[in-house]
Amino acid sequence: MVLCSCMSMTAQTKQEPFGPVPSENQLRWQDMEMYAFIHYSLNTYTDQEWGFGNEDPKLFNPSSLDCRQWARVCKQAGMRGIIFTAKHHCGFCMWPSAYTEYSVKNAPWKNGKGDVVRELADACREEGLKFAVYLSPWDRNHKDYGKPEYVTYFRNQLRELLTNYGEIFEVWFDGANGGDGWYGGANETRKIDRTTYYQWPETYKMIRELQPKCLIWNDGGDRGDLRWVGTEAGNVGETNWSLMPSKGDTPWHMLHYGVEDGDVWCPGETNTSIRPGWFYHETENDHVKSLSKLMDTYYKSVGRNSTLLLNFPIAPNGRIHPNDSLRGIAFKKMIDEVFVKGNVEFRVKNEELRTKSYDYSQGEKIPQQSNHSSSLLTLNFQSPTPVNRFLAEEDIALGQRVKKFKLEALVDGKWQPLKDALVEDGKDGLTTIGHRRIICFPTVTATQLRFTITDSKAEPIIKKLGVYLAPELTADIPDSGEKKSSALHIFFSSPTQMMIDWDQDQTFTTFRYLPPHNTKDGIITHYTLWGSTDWANWTKLASGEFSNIVNNPIWQTITFPATKLRILKLDADRLAEGTRMGYGDIEVK
Numbered sequence: 001m002v003l004c005s006c007m008s009m010t011a012q013t014k015q016e017p018f019g020p021v022p023s024e025n026q027l028r029w030q031d032m033e034m035y036a037f038i039h040y041s042l043n044t045y046t047d048q049e050w051g052f053g054n055e056d057p058k059l060f061n062p063s064s065l066d067c068r069q070w071a072r073v074c075k076q077a078g079m080r081g082i083i084f085t086a087k088h089h090c091g092f093c094m095w096p097s098a099y100t101e102y103s104v105k106n107a108p109w110k111n112g113k114g115d116v117v118r119e120l121a122d123a124c125r126e127e128g129l130k131f132a133v134y135l136s137p138w139d140r141n142h143k144d145y146g147k148p149e150y151v152t153y154f155r156n157q158l159r160e161l162l163t164n165y166g167e168i169f170e171v172w173f174d175g176a177n178g179g180d181g182w183y184g185g186a187n188e189t190r191k192i193d194r195t196t197y198y199q200w201p202e203t204y205k206m207i208r209e210l211q212p213k214c215l216i217w218n219d220g221g222d223r224g225d226l227r228w229v230g231t232e233a234g235n236v237g238e239t240n241w242s243l244m245p246s247k248g249d250t251p252w253h254m255l256h257y258g259v260e261d262g263d264v265w266c267p268g269e270t271n272t273s274i275r276p277g278w279f280y281h282e283t284e285n286d287h288v289k290s291l292s293k294l295m296d297t298y299y300k301s302v303g304r305n306s307t308l309l310l311n312f313p314i315a316p317n318g319r320i321h322p323n324d325s326l327r328g329i330a331f332k333k334m335i336d337e338v339f340v341k342g343n344v345e346f347r348v349k350n351e352e353l354r355t356k357s358y359d360y361s362q363g364e365k366i367p368q369q370s371n372h373s374s375s376l377l378t379l380n381f382q383s384p385t386p387v388n389r390f391l392a393e394e395d396i397a398l399g400q401r402v403k404k405f406k407l408e409a410l411v412d413g414k415w416q417p418l419k420d421a422l423v424e425d426g427k428d429g430l431t432t433i434g435h436r437r438i439i440c441f442p443t444v445t446a447t448q449l450r451f452t453i454t455d456s457k458a459e460p461i462i463k464k465l466g467v468y469l470a471p472e473l474t475a476d477i478p479d480s481g482e483k484k485s486s487a488l489h490i491f492f493s494s495p496t497q498m499m500i501d502w503d504q505d506q507t508f509t510t511f512r513y514l515p516p517h518n519t520k521d522g523i524i525t526h527y528t529l530w531g532s533t534d535w536a537n538w539t540k541l542a543s544g545e546f547s548n549i550v551n552n553p554i555w556q557t558i559t560f561p562a563t564k565l566r567i568l569k570l571d572a573d574r575l576a577e578g579t580r581m582g583y584g585d586i587e588v589k
Helices: 024-034 067-076 114-125 148-164 199-212 252-257 293-301 320-337
Strands: 034-038 081-087 128-137 170-173 180-183 189-190 214-220 268-273 308-310 377-396 402-411 413-418 435-456 462-468 489-494 498-512 525-530 538-544 556-575 585-588
Touching: 024 214, 024 308, 024 585, 034 067, 034 128, 067 114, 067 320, 114 128, 128 148, 148 170, 148 199, 170 189, 199 214, 293 308, 293 320, 320 462, 377 402, 413 435, 498 525, 538 556
Parallel strands: 034 081, 034 308, 081 128, 128 170, 170 214, 268 308
Antiparallel strands: 180 189, 377 435, 377 462, 402 413, 402 435, 489 498, 498 556, 498 585, 525 538, 525 556
């Protein structure tokens, strides 16, 4: 392997911006590339993803909370900042808010004198990391949620966070809005109009006055500075425009792929967790994402013109679990292995500027057509060289321009097309570039690589190219010790009731449900699980809600005391959509 630096290309003549362009804040944010989510609240101590709002503050009493450990781990994992869940849906505040008693000031931790937000903000600055806050607009604890008075309460808390903890690089407003909750003892369901209730324009104005360098992430109906990409699985579309329409509804395809002719710059932020869930669950200690899965996430987020917001949940002792920290640090080392150690030296054939931007060719001028097609660049290697990664970056300060490109390798004297191996069958994946585009393809031993922009909105301006050889990674290892659906006798006694039976009694402790993917139809959101030994007498083992399952369709785990059973019965008490329950897989321990 030959080490080298990537080649950068910029225009020799001044270029004018084309279409919407990023603000200075958005450019600075895009350059961060990876930063961490930290999920920590009362949910950590109740083994829930979404708290109901009635959890006892006395549960919050970590034995060795260490925000400096969080910051050190995140920095070693390649994160350049941290977004902290200052208040999740349960309403419990991780700082001593003056506007509620439901906060750390009424927890045993530090005799009510603690402030997790303060400790983390200080730790971030000590480690050279940027700091940001998540504040849930939905509050299942507050008695006034759904009324105008709550909006004032919400803004007061936001003002506390934006004025007492130094510079904030982003505020994150979760899109979950309204539903059942404790609501000060009312124990009822409350609905709001997410497009009008929070009066976002006034809130945005306050944020920009208090924190002029802060970006707004919002899935609540109003266009912020950044957008959700429509999934929590850790990927954005292989086509990804940083543009959106300034007005109107936002269907899923706009979130996932952006909008080519959008009139505002609103890039995608890809959020996912290093574990299946967002909060810590002991049962997930052996389900931390593998190195190959994390690299796949990197390629499908940072490598697709997005940033990666990677979650590290905090364990009950107040620290990031070793399994998570070790995997995160290994993730950063692997990125360096590919994009530092794996650099492959190349030179551009006939290094002569052929257009105002970057158009190098093989000696002849490439005609620039009206759609700016056929801009070509050939990269030469010193000798036949194994490669499997290609990187390109546009100068997005002047707009996002490239619509389509081709990539070819000269192997044994013949040009062969390359496609992105991480896209669906039938697509080559060679579309938009933006801030950074990484193409993964099976290793080829080539003497040349040919990069051709076949279509663009305006004259392309490419500022960086890179070619790399990444080491092979083993695939994820399936979980063991569980009986999967292929080995179970499953039948349906009704469209919303599943039965699993065995030939004889066995002792069970865990039931796991994987929802169907790529559809909301049939996803179980609320359930009841029963057990029996004789088909006549049934014991209720568990009931509840699969919180956030529609946005994060991952394995859901139901645990119950060890029970001798012959039959399990799962009732779908509520479905996300449709009338018939669906599943991707079932596991029983």
